[in-house]
Amino acid sequence: MEPLRGLMKNHALGNPVRLAIMLYLLPRGRALFRDIQAVLDLTPGNLDSHLRALQRKGYVEVYKVIADRPRTAVKITEKGAMETGKYMRALKEALSAIAPSD
Numbered sequence: 001m002e003p004l005r006g007l008m009k010n011h012a013l014g015n016p017v018r019l020a021i022m023l024y025l026l027p028r029g030r031a032l033f034r035d036i037q038a039v040l041d042l043t044p045g046n047l048d049s050h051l052r053a054l055q056r057k058g059y060v061e062v063y064k065v066i067a068d069r070p071r072t073a074v075k076i077t078e079k080g081a082m083e084t085g086k087y088m089r090a091l092k093e094a095l096s097a098i099a100p101s102d
Helices: 002-008 016-028 033-040 044-056 078-098
Strands: 030-032 060-066 070-076
Touching (some): 016 030, 016 044, 016 060, 016 078, 030 033, 033 044, 070 078
Antiparallel strands (some): 030 070
């Protein structure tokens, strides 16, 4: 099945935690590290590890924000938004091929 092969090509988004991070960032554009951590119930080390994997693919940028105190922020890149959309379309296509809607 071609849709399933397409899904397997993107190892970064095939991980459920990384996909959840991208889906959280997609409508927002950016978020604080601690907000992503709280929403997804991840440890700081676990989130950091997943963000590094997404950074290597060019899907997110991680940077410091200086306000009342330094904070870490995460921004989805244009490439990340495009690849997430592409991945979700492929997932929808694969699901449709398995269980066509009435």
